[in-house]
């Protein structure tokens with residue numbers, strides 16, 4: 001069994017982004033800029049936004065952060081997005097999800113200019129990906145695909161199963177694996193006999209949001225598992241209750257059967273931010289008619 005080290009691979013991507021940012025500055029006097037909009041006080045979102053800001057600056061890009069009140073008026077948020085659409089120093093725009101319930105998430109995402117939609121959630125980018133055209137690819141599935149390409153190599157003809165059909169992970173993952181010529185099955189909460197489907201899969205991508213959902217008896221010997229899940233559980237240690245981060249896969253037992261598996265933490269998570277930086281760089285190159293670095297995109 002091999003642990004697929006997403007943390008190390010994500011670091012390599014950030015290094016590549018950093019050197020490309022340097023070249024852009026030297027040769028074209030352009031600094032890529034990422035604008036992140038945070039609405040409200042959700043603790044997890046605040047941590048994500050803070051990390052994104054730090055890593056954006058670390059690779060030499062400009063980071064613009066906008067923090068809006070929980071009760072912000074929808075028009076005010078839309079006006080901000082439109083302002084960022086028109087700002088030539090901003091090449092990527094991201095609205096941290098989830099947004100408070102009174103805001104129309106779809107409308108806000110679809111107001112972002114598709115070329116600046118570095119999360120790849122705009123309906124135009126969804127359609128482009130779906131039809132196999134050049135698009136902004138959602139960061140988490142992009143990170144999963146990069147790990148699979150690195151670890152497995154050619155994916156053609158592989159049987160892949162994606163557990164979960166969300167718009168941000170499951171569905172784009174299906175499309176990406178299909179464009180790699182995998183034979184892909186998507187399973188969800190209404191699927192019958194999930195384990196029978198999983199056991200025949202060369203590649204298993206779990207994006208469910210349930211700790212230890214994938215059992216070792218579901219895993220084909222020699223297969224590769226990408227665990228997207230991030231679940232916070234409580235464990236008892238030395239009489240104390242502690243919080244622990246786990247994925248959707250029973251790592252301890254599945255790792256004995258699979259050939260490769262991503263850990264949680266240290267697998268897909270770090271890839272997501274690195275792919276966000278890669279997408280921002282790509283968006284900047286495209287908007288300036290500069291050839292985008294092939295190794296950082298699809």
Ligand code: NAP
Nearest residue numbers: 140164165166169188189207208209228229230268269272
């Ligand atoms: P989501 O929107 O809640 O979707 C979960 C999917 O799992 C749904 O399609 C759901 O099926 C399916 N599901 C739930 N219970 C199931 C069951 N018992 N059997 C089979 N399928 C079941 O979640 P998400 O946004 O895709 O995220 C999934 C996980 O990935 C979460 O833990 C999240 O925190 C994590 N995540 C990690 C990253 C990262 O950077 N590493 C990024 C995004 C998400 P239905 O459609 O039928 O309800």
